[in-house]
Structures are given as C-alpha cells and as structure tokens.
Amino acid sequence: MESGKQLTGTLAVAVFTAVLGSLQYGYSLGVINAPQKVIEKHYARSLGVWQERSADLSVNSTEEAELHGAHHHPDVIMYWSLSVSIFSIGGMLSSFLVGFVGDLKGRIKGMLMINVLAVAAGLLMGLCRMWKPHLMVIAGRAVMGFYCGLSSGLVPMYIGEIAPKAYRGALGTLHQLAIVTGILISQVIGLDFILGNDDMWPLLLGLSGAPAVLQTLLLPMCPESPRYLYIVLGKELEAQTSLRRLKGVNEPFAELEEMQREKDEADREARVSILSLIRSSVYRQQLLVALMMHLSQQLSGINAIFYYSTAIFATAGVEQPVYATIGVGAINTVFTLVSVALVDKAGRRTLTLVGLGGMCCCAVAMTVGLRFQIDFSWMSYVSMAAIFLFVCFFEIGPGPIPWFIVAELFSQGPRPAAIALAGCCNWTSNFIIGMTFPYIQAWLGVYVFVLFAALLFCFTLFIYFRVPETKGKSFEEIAAIFQKGRKKSLKDTAELQMLNKSSDA
Structure with missing residues (x-):
C-alpha cells in the first residue's frame, strides 16, 4: 500500500475521539425537539402563569388547561424560543474564536480546554430544578452553544489536518455522521416513556455534557496535528513522530515534503487575521x-x-x-x-x-x-x-x-x-x-x-x-x-x- 493511504488504529482513535465533540453538538441540536410540551409546562409553573387558566376545574381538565395555558402564554413562548435559539447565539459568538483556541495550545489541548464548558452546561441543565428552570436551561443552552461553536470548528480542522489525502473526504464526513447520530440518540431517549417526561427531562438535557467526559479521557492518547506542529510551530521532529503514529509509516517523506511546501507558502503569506x-x-x-x-x-x-x-x-x-x-x-x-x-x-x-x-x-x-x-x-x-x-x-x-x-x-x-x-x-x-x-x-x-x-x-x-x-x-x-x-x-x-x-x- 502506498505511503499516505494507511488507515491506522491511532488515526481511527484520534478521529473517533475528535468526533465525540460533534456527537455532543448533534445531541444538543435535537434534544430540545421532543420534550417541548413537558418543558413548556415546567416553564409555565415556574413563571406562575398556568394557574390563571386552571382555577375551578376538575383534576383532568386542570392538566389540559395547564398545558394549553403553558403553550400559548406569551412569556412561555418567549422563554421557549430563547431556549431553542440561545444555543445558536452562543455558537455565533464562539465561532470567531476557533482559530485563536486552535493555535493557542494546539488542536488537542484546544478541544480539552473547551470540554469544561460542555460539562458546566450539562450541569446547569441537569440541575435546573434547583432554581428557576427556565433561566437555568437558557443559561445551560447558551454555554453549550458556545462550546459547540468552538468544537464545530476545531473538529473538522483537526480531522482535515491528520487525514490522508485519499480518505480526507470520508473522514471529514464523519463530523456530520456524529452530528446526526447525536440528533438520533437525543430523539430516541427524548421519548416520553424514556427521559422526555415530567420527572426525567432535566437529566435528558443534562446528558448533553456526557460525551465531553469520555472525550477528555481519550484526548491525551491522540497525536497532535502534524501540520500544526510543523507549519505553525516549526517542530519538525515532533511532526515526524506524530505522522509515524497516524500513518504507520517509518519515513513519512512525502507528507513532510508537502508540508514543507505549505510552510514555505505560509511563511511568504503573513498570518491571516479574519479582517485581512x-x-x-x-x-x-x-x-x-x-x-x-x-x-x-x-x-x-x-x-x-x-x-x-x-x-x-x-x-x-x-x-x-x-x-x-x-x-x-x-x-x-x-x-x-x-x-x-x-x-x-x-x-x-x-x-x-x-x-x-x-x-x-x-x-x-x-x-x-x-x-x-x-x-x-x-x-x-x-x-x-x-x-x-x-x-x-x-x-x-x-x-x-x-x-x-x-x-x-x-x-x-x-x-x-x-x-x-x-x-x-x-x-x-x-x-x-x-x-x-x-x-x-x-x-x-x-x-x-x-x-x-x-x-x-x-x-x-x-x-x-x-x-x-x-x-x-x-x-x-x-x-x-x-x-x-x-x-x-x-x-x-x-x-x-x-x-x-x-x-x-
């Protein structure tokens, strides 16, 4: 098999570990869909708006009135829309920082650092009953969005830099595969008889931080991007070591030559800021x-x-x-x-x-x-x-x-x-x-x-x-x-x- 076409175990572990961030992104995208009615009811309770409609009614119709009142009350609609959309605001803000975080300490340490955000967001949502659910969930979704904005940039960047040319498309597509798998998992465990019910919905939202814990354990085993080591830091020996681990080749000359040409190009062109x-x-x-x-x-x-x-x-x-x-x-x-x-x-x-x-x-x-x-x-x-x-x-x-x-x-x-x-x-x-x-x-x-x-x-x-x-x-x-x-x-x-x-x- 020609050099640069190997799919090694190290490469597989590195790509799997990276796309755990994408899985988390997908889970967070989909998790808010299924339990909408249940969450709206809890928002209405914490806002005290459902009682307006449910006074003097039988037990059965109280539930209906509660749901109806919750679903149509303007405050509940506003807080619910904010719970869905604040996620994107967090992502919009943090997506500008992808280059900074990726270059600060490298792709691997960058992904490690931002996992703190994911765990914090999971805890905010998982423990939302301890205070005002609507505010805790919105805060948790904002922090999770901020995390996902960074991870949705760092993951494709890392995979794109470590993937052999012949498999760059297939490995790059795994980012999206992990996103849609995350969406599917959130939809299945969001069913009302699993976690999408009155008692378990905070756990359902809180679980969005779980992949970050696994990723934190696996990231130290993954090699840093050889392109980052060689082109950004100029560390040729470390880049060679990283290439050997990723590609399984003893003498990765072809890859180093390509990176040398890219480094010469990068040295000629100044570090490009977003504005420039x-x-x-x-x-x-x-x-x-x-x-x-x-x-x-x-x-x-x-x-x-x-x-x-x-x-x-x-x-x-x-x-x-x-x-x-x-x-x-x-x-x-x-x-x-x-x-x-x-x-x-x-x-x-x-x-x-x-x-x-x-x-x-x-x-x-x-x-x-x-x-x-x-x-x-x-x-x-x-x-x-x-x-x-x-x-x-x-x-x-x-x-x-x-x-x-x-x-x-x-x-x-x-x-x-x-x-x-x-x-x-x-x-x-x-x-x-x-x-x-x-x-x-x-x-x-x-x-x-x-x-x-x-x-x-x-x-x-x-x-x-x-x-x-x-x-x-x-x-x-x-x-x-x-x-x-x-x-x-x-x-x-x-x-x-x-x-x-x-x-x-």
Whole structure:
C-alpha cells in the first residue's frame, strides 16, 4: 500500500475521539425537539402563569388547561424560543474564536480546554430544578452553544489536518455522521416513556455534557496535528513522530515534503487575521465559495425540519409525530453513511449538486402535499415522503461537505480565519432560521417551503458555476485552481481597461 493511504488504529482513535465533540453538538441540536410540551409546562409553573387558566376545574381538565395555558402564554413562548435559539447565539459568538483556541495550545489541548464548558452546561441543565428552570436551561443552552461553536470548528480542522489525502473526504464526513447520530440518540431517549417526561427531562438535557467526559479521557492518547506542529510551530521532529503514529509509516517523506511546501507558502503569506481575510482579494473566490456552501446548508430549510419536525408531522396528520421525527433521524444517519462511502469516489461538487437539486424538488413536493392534504387524504403521504427524501438528499452532500471543504479550500495561513468566518456564517443563519421559521410559517402557511425551494435553486446554480472539485487534490493544487481563475479575471479586467482607453482615444 502506498505511503499516505494507511488507515491506522491511532488515526481511527484520534478521529473517533475528535468526533465525540460533534456527537455532543448533534445531541444538543435535537434534544430540545421532543420534550417541548413537558418543558413548556415546567416553564409555565415556574413563571406562575398556568394557574390563571386552571382555577375551578376538575383534576383532568386542570392538566389540559395547564398545558394549553403553558403553550400559548406569551412569556412561555418567549422563554421557549430563547431556549431553542440561545444555543445558536452562543455558537455565533464562539465561532470567531476557533482559530485563536486552535493555535493557542494546539488542536488537542484546544478541544480539552473547551470540554469544561460542555460539562458546566450539562450541569446547569441537569440541575435546573434547583432554581428557576427556565433561566437555568437558557443559561445551560447558551454555554453549550458556545462550546459547540468552538468544537464545530476545531473538529473538522483537526480531522482535515491528520487525514490522508485519499480518505480526507470520508473522514471529514464523519463530523456530520456524529452530528446526526447525536440528533438520533437525543430523539430516541427524548421519548416520553424514556427521559422526555415530567420527572426525567432535566437529566435528558443534562446528558448533553456526557460525551465531553469520555472525550477528555481519550484526548491525551491522540497525536497532535502534524501540520500544526510543523507549519505553525516549526517542530519538525515532533511532526515526524506524530505522522509515524497516524500513518504507520517509518519515513513519512512525502507528507513532510508537502508540508514543507505549505510552510514555505505560509511563511511568504503573513498570518491571516479574519479582517485581512475579508479584505484580501487573493482569497476572495475561496471565501465566497466557503460562505455560500455554509449558507446553502443552513438556508436549505433543513433546520426548520429538525427543530419543528414534530409539529410538521402533526400538521401532516401523523398520529404519533414523535416517531416520525425519529424516523427522520434514522434516515439522516443512514444517508450520512452513504455520503461517507461516496464522497471520495463521486466527489464533493457532484454530491452537493445532487443533494441541493433533490432538496429543491422535495421542497416543491412537500408544499403540494401540505396544500392538498385536506382535499385528498393520501396527499399527507406525499408530504411525509418528501420530508424523508429531503433529509436523504441533504445528508448526501449539503450536510457533511461544507464542514470539511473549508479546510480543503485554504492553506495553513488563512485556514483558521476561514473556518472561523464560515462557522460564524453557519451559526448566524442557523439562528435566523430558528428564530424566524415559526413566524414565516404563520405568514406563508403551507407555502413556507416554496421559499426554501427558491433558495435551493439559487444555491444549485451557484455551485454549478463557481465551485471546483477538490477530491484527491493537495492543498496546493486547490489553491492553484482559484489562482488560475483569479489571474483570468485580472487579465479580463486589464483587457477591458485597455479597450476603454483605446475607445476614449
């Protein structure tokens, strides 16, 4: 087997340990969905608003009135929306710090340090009954969001830097696989007869800090990123040791040569801050592609389905919508595995195009199904099938690929700043969708997914015309593609200026 293609036990342990952070992110995304009614009831109790409706009623109707009062009281709606969306605010704020934390003490120590946040967040939510549940849960979700903003940048960065070129796509996709597995686990144990009930819901939320404990035990066994050691710190011997452990090769000359070239490039280009990256014309094309890939992931409407799937299935006439939501989670996981298998064969660009195009068609089908299900009962099956297919197409390309393609598009100098910007873009659009979807849904009704279909169509066109294939290419070769495009556009501009001058003359 040729050098650089080995999948060693050390590499497997390192990738598994890193993606525990992604599992935690997925769990935190999904955990808030299933027990919504139970949590709202406890919020209403701690706010003292349910009593307004439940006075002078029988025991049975008290429960109903309590639930009804809880669900529709403006304070409860506000605190509930905040519990869902504060997670994204935390992520938005911390995503800017990814480069700083990653370079401060290295990728491994960076992931170790931020686990303190995850454990603290888990404790805040797990012990929320000790004080005011609504405030404790919101604080815990904010801290967990802050943790996830950092981990969703550090994990793809670390995996992208340690993965052999031949497996970079498949290993990069594992970040998304861990996210969707986390979502699925949270949905299953969020069922009312497991943890999503009156007594156990604080434990359900508190468990979101559990993977951090396991990750803390495993991280000291993982080698530091050889690219970080060699290119950022200039420690060649440590980088060689790390490469030997990760790749299982005695003389990792090819990798060191590639890193030497990248280091020379990095030495020529100054350490790129976020502001200088935004201003730089050199990286403009890559940055535009990176940001649009992340926007296409979040503005596709997928989070509307993750956050509000239970409500959407109830609208579609499903008797047990929670189980349908779990079905979505299971399909989500299966099709991410399909992406892991395909991404290094079919390529990033092809899978993203197939995914976005398929989602666009599904959004149209979903709208048709929801619109006509009152007239034709079988139409509810159309809208449900469309939801399931929508998720399948998402996980084939638009779900996993944006996370690791940013690490592929940029060399070592601008990479941390680019990952930070792309992460912030991802979290900001996530927050916007989480906050506005209920209002957009109220405004557009069954036509809400027409909006997403239009966005998906635009993103598909952008990727078709502007995104190159990065499969199997070194970081140098990818940079060269963009430089070629840039030189061509500069040449065109120069020619245009010459023509203008001659026409003026």
